[in-house]
Amino acid sequence: MIAKFIRPELLKIKKYTPSPTLQEIERDIGIPMDKIIKCDSGENLYSEKYQNKKNLQKVKLYLYPDPFCRNLRKKLALYTGVGEEWIMYGNGSDELIDLLIRVFVSPKDVIIINPPTFPMYEFYGQLSGAKVQKVLRKENLNINIEDIFEKITLNTKMIFIDSPGNPSSVVVTKENIKKLLAKKTIVVVDEAYYEYCNQTVIPLIYQYSNLIVLRSLSKWSGLAGLRIGYLVASPEIIKILLTIKPPYNVNSLAQEMACSVLDKKERFLREIKKVVDCRKILLKQLSRFLNLKVYPSQGAYVIFQPQNQAKQLQEFLRKNGILVKYINQPLLENCLRINLLKQKEINKLDFFLRRFYEM
Ligand SMILES: Cc1ncc(COP(=O)(O)O)c(C=O)c1O
Known part of the structure; x- marks a missing residue:
């Protein structure tokens, strides 16, 4: 029924x-x-041993969280080296993928993904009614730029690139990202695992207003359970994301803990280096x-x-x-x-x- x-x-x-x-x-x-x-x-x-949970006791759970994540945004701006107005935050980067597709993709528009890749791009693409165009990576798991170019049409709204990829674990070169950006569609570079490779395209955001860099605090700082993601993009994109986001999308405990991790980021990054070694x-x-x-x-x-x-x-x-x-x-x-x-x-x-x- x-x-x-x-x-x-x-x-x-x-x-x-x-x-x-x-x-x-x-x-x-x-x-x-x-x-x-x-x-x-x-x-x-x-x-986990580096996470200071003492401050969580002081969080007033009867109050709604700060809808604009003011402290967190400041610290993320410092961490990424951009101004606060270039930062958007979300309930995990999963929520930001969803919000981005809501902003840019109408039903019947096309998003391009590069399998093997993170399945949530396709998931949210389908939810929005978009056509999800899959462009297989090369045998060495690098993205296939020539094939992507062939598939780009006037209906192509977004290209999702995970770098380093999940599951591919391949970093896409800055040159290849620039080639995609030159095609004038929105390019989302998902750097959820940036801290494991230290290669980022964030500096390109000043040159390319169609670039969005997605990040997460789930992995390197061990806060997967609190759900905190963020992205770096032009203030014009951030403005519209802020307009359509749920009002209280990052809870108070998550904001507090994320700030505390960012204050002590060196400890966490040292630990990641050991794992990478x-x-x-x-x-x-x-x-x-x-x-x-x-x-x-x-x-x-x-x-x-x-x-x-x-x-x-x-x-x-x-x-x-x-x-x-x-x-x-x-x-x-x-x-x-x-x-x-x-x-x-x-x-x-x-x-x-x-x-x-x-x-
Ligand atoms: C490439 C990639 N992007 C985004 C995410 C989502 O991360 P978050 O926990 O911030 O939602 C993951 C999680 O596994 C991932 O592998």
Whole structure:
């Protein structure tokens, strides 16, 4: 009875499948949650000890949050090196993807995405009734500029580029971003994992008013549970985003905690550097298993393909308290994706991989 009232295009939407919670896993496999290595969603396993939660006690929860995130915006401006009027904030960068599509994309307009890529661009694109044009990356997981150019038409409103990509872990060069910007469509460069590669296109925003750089505090600062994202774009874009956003889109605890992390950013960034320094070790350990095809990584993930055994290996690791993500996208079929890890967790992974392959 109700189905006939629902917008027909919504009935076809592929829903996003989130990873199970630690509680669910603990119940299922019988390993206490503090012994589980959850490396399937890019969450930061190593930052919690630096988070100062004392100030959260002072937050007045009976009051609505600051709708303009004044303190947070100031600190984000300082962090990114731009003026406050170039900063917009959101309930995770997920909300900002949604808001951007609402601002720029009408039903039947086209957005271009570059699989393998972050699935939420397609999800929100479909929600808005847009046509989602997929332009496959190259074999080496770089974006295919020539193919993108071929697909750009007058109806193309936005191009989403994740850099470093999820799951590709490839950084798109500034030159390629400039080539796309020259085409005069809106280009959203999603730098959710910027802190893992230190390459940004933010300085280009002064030159290109069609550039939007999306960022997140979920990963490097370990605040995935509070949902804080932001973006850097021209004040003209920020103004319209501020007009259409929900009034209180970032809650008070999130604002307080994000400010506190930004005040102590060096600690968090030092921790990220340690994890990034271990990337070589993780890649090397994985490459020792002849049954695994390991992809290069410039980002926060490592992808490997266990030759038709991805699901079995994922389940074996899960039973032993290591959670990795199953990826099945074009060019990355039947693969597993794992966060960057430190030595102790790499050793544990190595131990169970040896058991799986009986080495
Ligand atoms: C490329 C990319 N962009 C955006 C997001 C969303 O991040 P947030 O937690 O800020 O919504 C993710 C999360 O995994 C991501 O991988």
